[in-house]
Each structure stands twice: as C-alpha cells, then as structure tokens.
Amino acid sequence: MFPHSPEPAATVWMVGLVGLLGIVMGSAMSAVAWRVPRGRSWVKGRSACPACAAVLEPADLVPLISFVAARGRCRHCGAGIGWRYPLTELLCGAWAVLVYLEVGLVPALPFLALWGFLMLALMWIDLDFQLLPDALTFPGALIALAAVLPRPGGAHHALLGMLVGSGLLWLLAWGYLRLRNKEGLGGGDIKLAAMFGAVLGWKLTLVTLFLAAFAGSVWGVTLMLRRTGGGQTALPFGTLLCPAAMVVFLWGDELMRGYLRLVLGL
Numbered sequence: 001m002f003p004h005s006p007e008p009a010a011t012v013w014m015v016g017l018v019g020l021l022g023i024v025m026g027s028a029m030s031a032v033a034w035r036v037p038r039g040r041s042w043v044k045g046r047s048a049c050p051a052c053a054a055v056l057e058p059a060d061l062v063p064l065i066s067f068v069a070a071r072g073r074c075r076h077c078g079a080g081i082g083w084r085y086p087l088t089e090l091l092c093g094a095w096a097v098l099v100y101l102e103v104g105l106v107p108a109l110p111f112l113a114l115w116g117f118l119m120l121a122l123m124w125i126d127l128d129f130q131l132l133p134d135a136l137t138f139p140g141a142l143i144a145l146a147a148v149l150p151r152p153g154g155a156h157h158a159l160l161g162m163l164v165g166s167g168l169l170w171l172l173a174w175g176y177l178r179l180r181n182k183e184g185l186g187g188g189d190i191k192l193a194a195m196f197g198a199v200l201g202w203k204l205t206l207v208t209l210f211l212a213a214f215a216g217s218v219w220g221v222t223l224m225l226r227r228t229g230g231g232q233t234a235l236p237f238g239t240l241l242c243p244a245a246m247v248v249f250l251w252g253d254e255l256m257r258g259y260l261r262l263v264l265g266l
Contacts, residue, residue: 001148001157001201002103002112014105015097022096022113026089027063029117033088033124036133051079063089084124092117098250111147115140115199116249119242122192126238132188137195144198158198165197165205166190189237196245204252211255212237212244 034050035042047056054076060066067086074081095116103109118140126132141162148154169190176184197205216235223235248255 026092052077161197165193
C-alpha cells in the first residue's frame with residue numbers, strides 16, 4: 001500500500017530531522033499515556049511531577065537530555081522518574097525514522113507516524129489500566145483513514161482491513177461470552193483493530209492478530225509458570241496488538257512470506 005522509499009540524497013538529513021521530531025512527539029505521548037486514563041486533559045495544563053506535583057519548567061521537559069541531566073530523578077523532590085519516559089521518546093524517534101525509510105517523504109508520512117505514536121501510548125495505557133480509551137482509538141482510526149484513503153484503492157483496502165480485524169475480534173469476544181458467560185475481550189480491542197486494520201489491510205491484519213496471539217500465548221504460559229498466588233492473570237491484549245501492528249506495518253510482508261515458506265514450502 002505504501003511502496004515508495006526515500007531518495008538516497010535526502011535520507012541522511014531527513015533521517016535526523018524526522019528522528020528528532022519523533023523524539024519530541026515521544027515526550028508528548030508520555031504525557032498522553034499518563035493523563036488520558038486518569039481523566040485529565042492532554043492539551044491543557046502544565047506537566048508536573050507525579051510524586052510532589054511540582055510544575056515542570058522548560059529545562060525539565062527537554063526530551064532525553066533532561067532525564068540524563070537529572071540522573072533520572074525529579075530535581076524538586078528527588079523521586080525517581082520512570083524509565084518509560086525516555087524509552088517512549090526513543091521508540092517514537094525510531095518509529096518515525098523507520099516509517100520514513102519505509103514510505104519516503106509522502107503526504108501519508110505524518111499520518112502514519114502519528115498513528116504509530118498513538119499505538120505506543122495505547123500500549124502503555126492498556127498495560128497499566130487494561131483500557132483502550134475511545135479518546136485515542138477513534139482519532140487513531142480517523143488518522144489511519146487519512147493516511148490510506150487518498151491512495152488508489154485506499155477505501156477498499158481500509159474497509160476490508162477494518163472489517164476483518166474488528167469482525168474477528170468481535171466474534172471471538174461474542175463466542176467467549178457465550179461459552180464462559182463472562183467477558184474475555186474488551187470493546188477497546190475491537191476498536192483498536194479498526195485503527196490498525198485501516199492501515200494494514202485484511203492480509204496484514206490477520207498477520208497482526210496471529211503475531212499478537214502467539215506473543216500472548218508465550219506471555220501467558222510464562223506468567224502461569226511463575227505465578228505463586230491463586231486466580232487468573234489478566235493479559236492486556238491491546239499491549240500486544242499495538243507493537244504487533246507496528247512491526248507488521250514495517251516487516252509484515254517478509255513475515256508472511258517466511259511463514260508460508262516454513263509451513264507450506266512456498
């Protein structure tokens with residue numbers, strides 16, 4: 001769907017610029033991931049230390065550099081700053097560069113970059129709260145459509161991807177509810193599938209679901225082997241779907257061809 005790659009002459013300086021913008025957006029996504037599930041506006045209000053509530057100054061908000069300079073601690077109260085903040089900045093920077101190298105300097109680039117940034121925010125939110133907020137999945141789906149619809153065949157590509165992704169997860173949720181009489185898959189996962197299905201199309205959406213399910217199985221078995229207490233361990237499926245969709249966007253065709261060669265000898 002996005003076969004173009006950047007011209008070699010533009011790559012070096014554009015990689016630096018795109019990567020820097022991605023790191024800056026990573027700082028914004030950290031704020032989104034912290035504020036949205038707590039019901040706070042992510043566009044209003046100053047950032048503050050979660051431990052002492054001290055308002056952060058511009059010097060505290062420089063991506064990566066502020067974390068290193070403060071040695072990972074709040075300069076007001078000394079409380080530790082989570083490793084997730086610089087990691088998110090690095091992941092967003094890496095995502096922006098990889099998307100640029102994948103599709104080139106095309107109109108869809110900012111939409112695809114933002115789509116991935118939101119995926120990372122949703123990944124952290126689901127990990128912490130088992131929640132995929134509509135405030136992010138709905139705009140994420142619109143951003144996905146904005147990236148895909150202008151391209152030839154984009155509407156067909158997006159519609160099939162959304163139907164396959166959301167439809168399969170809805171069927172799984174419905175079947176689990178009928179068999180076990182309790183919810184096994186939340187509505188947020190179904191909406192998230194529409195968000196990545198629009199970009200990936202139906203084939204790569206299937207690859208995403210398979211990859212996330214496989215990772216979930218490995219994760220679930222590992223947790224059960226390590227568990228010492230009773231009860232079930234919740235597995236936030238969105239935390240697996242988000243990185244799976246991003247990996248599949250970048251390398252899904254290679255993964256699919258490798259799987260077919262391995263299983264079917266094609």
